[in-house]
Amino acid sequence: MSVTVRPLAQGDKAQWQALYDGYHAFYDRPGLPQDFFDRGFARLMAGDPHDYAGLVADEDGRLLGLVHYLFHAHMWFPEGICYLQDLFAAPDARGKGVGRALIQGVYDAADAAGVPRVYWTTQEFNYAGRMLYDRIGERTPFIKYNRPLDEI
Amino acid sequence: MSVTVRPLAQGDKAQWQALYDGYHAFYDRPGLPQDFFDRGFARLMAGDPHDYAGLVADEDGRLLGLVHYLFHAHMWFPEGICYLQDLFAAPDARGKGVGRALIQGVYDAADAAGVPRVYWTTQEFNYAGRMLYDRIGERTPFIKYNRPLDEI
Amino acid sequence: MSVTVRPLAQGDKAQWQALYDGYHAFYDRPGLPQDFFDRGFARLMAGDPHDYAGLVADEDGRLLGLVHYLFHAHMWFPEGICYLQDLFAAPDARGKGVGRALIQGVYDAADAAGVPRVYWTTQEFNYAGRMLYDRIGERTPFIKYNRPLDEI
Amino acid sequence: MSVTVRPLAQGDKAQWQALYDGYHAFYDRPGLPQDFFDRGFARLMAGDPHDYAGLVADEDGRLLGLVHYLFHAHMWFPEGICYLQDLFAAPDARGKGVGRALIQGVYDAADAAGVPRVYWTTQEFNYAGRMLYDRIGERTPFIKYNRPLDEI
Numbered sequence: 001m002s003v004t005v006r007p008l009a010q011g012d013k014a015q016w017q018a019l020y021d022g023y024h025a026f027y028d029r030p031g032l033p034q035d036f037f038d039r040g041f042a043r044l045m046a047g048d049p050h051d052y053a054g055l056v057a058d059e060d061g062r063l064l065g066l067v068h069y070l071f072h073a074h075m076w077f078p079e080g081i082c083y084l085q086d087l088f089a090a091p092d093a094r095g096k097g098v099g100r101a102l103i104q105g106v107y108d109a110a111d112a113a114g115v116p117r118v119y120w121t122t123q124e125f126n127y128a129g130r131m132l133y134d135r136i137g138e139r140t141p142f143i144k145y146n147r148p149l150d151e152i
Numbered sequence: 153m154s155v156t157v158r159p160l161a162q163g164d165k166a167q168w169q170a171l172y173d174g175y176h177a178f179y180d181r182p183g184l185p186q187d188f189f190d191r192g193f194a195r196l197m198a199g200d201p202h203d204y205a206g207l208v209a210d211e212d213g214r215l216l217g218l219v220h221y222l223f224h225a226h227m228w229f230p231e232g233i234c235y236l237q238d239l240f241a242a243p244d245a246r247g248k249g250v251g252r253a254l255i256q257g258v259y260d261a262a263d264a265a266g267v268p269r270v271y272w273t274t275q276e277f278n279y280a281g282r283m284l285y286d287r288i289g290e291r292t293p294f295i296k297y298n299r300p301l302d303e304i
Numbered sequence: 305m306s307v308t309v310r311p312l313a314q315g316d317k318a319q320w321q322a323l324y325d326g327y328h329a330f331y332d333r334p335g336l337p338q339d340f341f342d343r344g345f346a347r348l349m350a351g352d353p354h355d356y357a358g359l360v361a362d363e364d365g366r367l368l369g370l371v372h373y374l375f376h377a378h379m380w381f382p383e384g385i386c387y388l389q390d391l392f393a394a395p396d397a398r399g400k401g402v403g404r405a406l407i408q409g410v411y412d413a414a415d416a417a418g419v420p421r422v423y424w425t426t427q428e429f430n431y432a433g434r435m436l437y438d439r440i441g442e443r444t445p446f447i448k449y450n451r452p453l454d455e456i
Numbered sequence: 457m458s459v460t461v462r463p464l465a466q467g468d469k470a471q472w473q474a475l476y477d478g479y480h481a482f483y484d485r486p487g488l489p490q491d492f493f494d495r496g497f498a499r500l501m502a503g504d505p506h507d508y509a510g511l512v513a514d515e516d517g518r519l520l521g522l523v524h525y526l527f528h529a530h531m532w533f534p535e536g537i538c539y540l541q542d543l544f545a546a547p548d549a550r551g552k553g554v555g556r557a558l559i560q561g562v563y564d565a566a567d568a569a570g571v572p573r574v575y576w577t578t579q580e581f582n583y584a585g586r587m588l589y590d591r592i593g594e595r596t597p598f599i600k601y602n603r604p605l606d607e608i
Binding site: 305316343344347354355356361372375376377378379382387389390395411420422423424425427428429437441442443445446447448449451452453456 | 457472495496501504506507508517524526528531534541542554563565572573574575576578579580581589593594595596598599600601602603604605
């Protein structure tokens with residue numbers, strides 16, 4: 001048995017939703033409405049080059065993790081850049097290299113698209129994540145600011 | 153005399169290039185080739201909804217600053233999000249509120265597009281910038297990681 | 305069997321040295337000379353109120369961890385303050401609550417001395433340590449600067 | 457006219473207090489009781505090697521700034537270490553190099569004491585201070601944790 005990283009497929013919806021719900025629970029947003037997942041899954045499957053694509057880590061039909069990524073324009077790089085946004089491994093699948101394999105899957109997809117630059121952001125105190133990111137990525141000195149909005 | 157924030161216009165190229173060159177010099181990338189500026193300006197003027205737009209701070213025809221911004225898709229927010237990437241004020245125009253006015257200009261453009269969420273990143277040690285950002289934005293705990301690439 | 309936190313004692317030298325050597329190896333200073341350990345142990349046992357004291361985590365005679373602490377003057381607090389400097393648990397004793405018990409031991413010693421304030425510093429990327437520190441301490445926004453010295 | 461850095465002297469009390477009060481106001485502790493200043497000044501003048509000493513920046517009898525420093529033991533360095541705790545320049549004296557001169561004064565005092573290592577901490581968002589510290593000091597990756605205490 002081994003873990004394979006492959007593009008998200010139509011039949012993955014139930015397992016994908018369970019994982020993505022776990023991801024949002026990690027960020028203190030449990031219980032998002034079904035509509036959120038329906039629309040998100042539809043977008044991931046639509047193949048729009050200006051919208052997100054998804055990869056999953058598949059172990060004999062069981063999905064152990066997911067990642068979403070987006071190619072977008074960048075003023076400095078004419079070929080654009082790849083934003084890795086949502087990365088999640090099932091809690092009971094930790095330690096199998098799922099996170100690393102999913103990030104590598106995005107690197108490979110970025111290479112295939114001719115857009116080798118990939119970036120992501122993470123909370124400074126996401127210690128478990130950063131243990132992995134320090135090995136497979138490079139921390140930059142950039143920090144993120146948001147426009148203050150009451151509703152966020 | 154007062155400073156007006158307005159969209160970048162075709163006649164702004166020479167002044168825009170001087171400012172954008174100053175911006176890149178600040179990030180230790182002086183002397184970019186003319187082609188970089190030609191292509192960048194053309195993109196900003198093309199009106200592509202998936203590419204950057206630009207605003208400038210104009211004081212009686214003299215450009216005091218620039219900002220570039222991009223709307224891109226976001227998995228969590230169906231309306232998308234606005235990335236403010238390049239912000240620069242001429243060194244001899246500091247203290248006139250140029251940076252603040254340009255950020256406000258992006259906020260207004262984002263509201264007009266129905267995409268109120270705006271974010272940007274900055275180096276942790278960009279003290280002068282952060283003095284402004286702390287007043288007009290909200291620092292998040294997110295830090296940025298890059299894929300390690302030899303050529304970057 | 306259980307872990308007890310108690311003051312360092314004369315008979316602990318060999319086990320203390322093995323732990324303290326492991327601590328310095330973690331900070332990329334392996335192989336310190338014997339004289340370093342001899343003098344350090346003598347200082348810890350001397351009972352000088354202006355020098356460090358030590359606690360150890362003892363499981364049936366086996367030392368699983370150590371911590372050193374110092375009371376020093378503070379301009380703002382007439383009673384002084386307690387600096388917790390060296391904290392280390394044997395790698396094969398992780399997960400037993402040794403680090404937490406040692407920090408609590410310093411808190412108790414500080415209370416007994418009438419100097420309840422305790423602080424320490426850690427590298428921002430000491431993720432494993434910070435997982436514990438976030439539970440038993442409070443992160444402050446203070447960062448440390450050093451005088452630049454060639455020999456450090 | 458020029459700024460001289462010299463040890464705090466008995467006749468400085470009124471000017472020292474005005475500056476130190478300004479320092480505490482910067483850290484959101486305005487209006488400390490007179491007793492706080494009386495005891496602090498007495499400690500600084502007492503010459504206790506285990507307590508703080510003070511330096512002031514003097515321009516023709518007007519005090520423009522102050523700094524306090526403490527030598528304390530350090531487990532790793534037998535000669536001890538110097539903690540620079542309170543640094544303040546009068547707001548209307550900024551830009552004269554007062555802060556830099558005071559830090560250099562502590563470096564010189566540390567050299568004279570045979571304790572060349574000097575450190576200090578500052579809030580991550582003390583941008584004005586860090587502009588100076590990055591030039592005269594070295595940022596370390598160490599961050600500070602406090603014991604949680606209700607009364608602090």
